Amino acid sequence: MKSKLPHTETSIFAVMSGLANKHNAINLSQGFPDFKVSQELIDLIYKKMNDGKNQYAPMPGVLELRIALAEKINKLYALQVDPETEITITAGATQALFTAITAFIGIGDEAIIFEPAYDSYAPAVKLNGGIPKYISLDAPNFKIDWNQVKDLISDKTKMIIINTPNNPGGFVFEKEDMKRLEEITSDTNIVVISDEVYEHIIFDGFEHQSALKFPDLYQRTIAVYSFGKTFHATGWKMGYVVTPENLMKEFRKVHQFNVFCVNTPIQYALAEYLKDENNYLSLPKFYEGKRDYFVKELDTSKFKVIPTHGTYFQLLDYSLISDKPEFKFAQWMTIEKGLASIPVSSFYHNKKNQQILRFAFPKEEKTLDKAIEILKKI
Numbered sequence: 247m248k249s250k251l252p253h254t255e256t257s258i259f260a261v262m263s264g265l266a267n268k269h270n271a272i273n274l275s276q277g278f279p280d281f282k283v284s285q286e287l288i289d290l291i292y293k294k295m296n297d298g299k300n301q302y303a304p305m306p307g308v309l310e311l312r313i314a315l316a317e318k319i320n321k322l323y324a325l326q327v328d329p330e331t332e333i334t335i336t337a338g339a340t341q342a343l344f345t346a347i348t349a350f351i352g353i354g355d356e357a358i359i360f361e362p363a364y365d366s367y368a369p370a371v372k373l374n375g376g377i378p379k380y381i382s383l384d385a386p387n388f389k390i391d392w393n394q395v396k397d398l399i400s401d402k403t404k405m406i407i408i409n410t411p412n413n414p415g416g417f418v419f420e421k422e423d424m425k426r427l428e429e430i431t432s433d434t435n436i437v438v439i440s441d442e443v444y445e446h447i448i449f450d451g452f453e454h455q456s457a458l459k460f461p462d463l464y465q466r467t468i469a470v471y472s473f474g475k476t477f478h479a480t481g482w483k484m485g486y487v488v489t490p491e492n493l494m495k496e497f498r499k500v501h502q503f504n505v506f507c508v509n510t511p512i513q514y515a516l517a518e519y520l521k522d523e524n525n526y527l528s529l530p531k532f533y534e535g536k537r538d539y540f541v542k543e544l545d546t547s548k549f550k551v552i553p554t555h556g557t558y559f560q561l562l563d564y565s566l567i568s569d570k571p572e573f574k575f576a577q578w579m580t581i582e583k584g585l586a587s588i589p590v591s592s593f594y595h596n597k598k599n600q601q602i603l604r605f606a607f608p609k610e611e612k613t614l615d616k617a618i619e620i621l622k623k624i
């Protein structure tokens with residue numbers, strides 16, 4: 247049997263969480279909240295189940311939910327999208343990404359990926375016979391040189407994948423970045439995938455620069471979102487995509503055969519829950535508080551704090567402590583010190599080592615307190 251992904255190993259998230267469980271370590275590796283989902287939302291789902299909303303949903307999603315999302319998009323990003331033709335509800339962002347990549351990448355097509363990158367992008371490109379072309383961004387600023395992007399574009403370039411706010415980098419795209427992307431891709435057939443799963447987790451006065459805010463760029467964009475990130479419910483695997491009708495037609499051709507439709511009662515519940523904008527507009531402040539809580543005492547530690555302006559991940563540089571490579575240091579810290587994190591090198595195809603670890607802070611204060619204590623003693 248010939249492997250279609252010969253160089254792909256078990257995901258680092260499974261590896262580090264497994265190690266954390268084995269050694270009873272505090273797990274700040276995988277990015278999921280350890281606090282409760284809104285009781286109101288849970289009650290709504292229960293109600294929808296009792297109301298009989300338990301059978302297949304329409305293929306593109308429950309229309310009430312798509313209408314609620316179109317209103318939200320109009321309010322936040324001043325873009326009018328047609329809920330019938332421009333929004334599809336997916337089984338989380340990962341399915342949305344895979345479906346979008348499969349719909350547009352074929353054998354020999356190139357996709358530009360900025361690293362550090364979420365781990366599903368490149369395998370999805372490769373499984374479709376495509377070729378990832380990497381642009382490596384460096385800590386601590388992860389600045390994109392758009393001239394380098396321009397130079398990498400060729401006749402074979404079919405896709406550019408961006409992610410803002412960025413996991414694991416914690417950086418955000420500024421308006422100028424989006425303008426450059428818009429300009430570089432105008433008059434091309436390149437499809438832009440804009441992974442915006444952390445759209446509401448952004449701090450320090452930064453505004454989320456959604457691709458939906460740039461009308462020309464939107465014409466060639468598939469924007470990807472995750473309810474799991476926004477409503478502290480990563481285990482529900484619910485998300486959606488927004489894209490113009492011509493691209494959506496192709497997206498749905500694949501969507502209907504890899505999942506067809508997704509969880510019905512949750513869709514009806516979300517349609518109602520979204521009516522109160524406070525349910526998502528309160529997020530930046532909430533997570534900024536968590537970020538500040540996590541880093542406030544780390545000034546007295548030997549770790550260097552790399553600024554995080556978005557997402558719920560904090561990068562810490564340990565170069566003053568050890569010259570071990572990232573995976574070895576993360577392993578040592580989990581086994582010997584009882585704190586699990588993710589080596590940032592695992593977000594680069596060439597495992598670039600910058601002596602940085604990623605810590606997830608969507609955790610209760612008591613969990614963060616324990617982690618802070620450990621970090622201060624290393």
Ligand SMILES: Cc1ncc(COP(=O)(O)O)c(C=O)c1O
Nearest residue numbers: 338339340364413443472474485
């Ligand atoms: C950048 C990014 N994109 C996509 C996803 C996947 O989201 P979902 O859990 O909705 O599939 C994640 C989850 O960690 C992520 O960090």
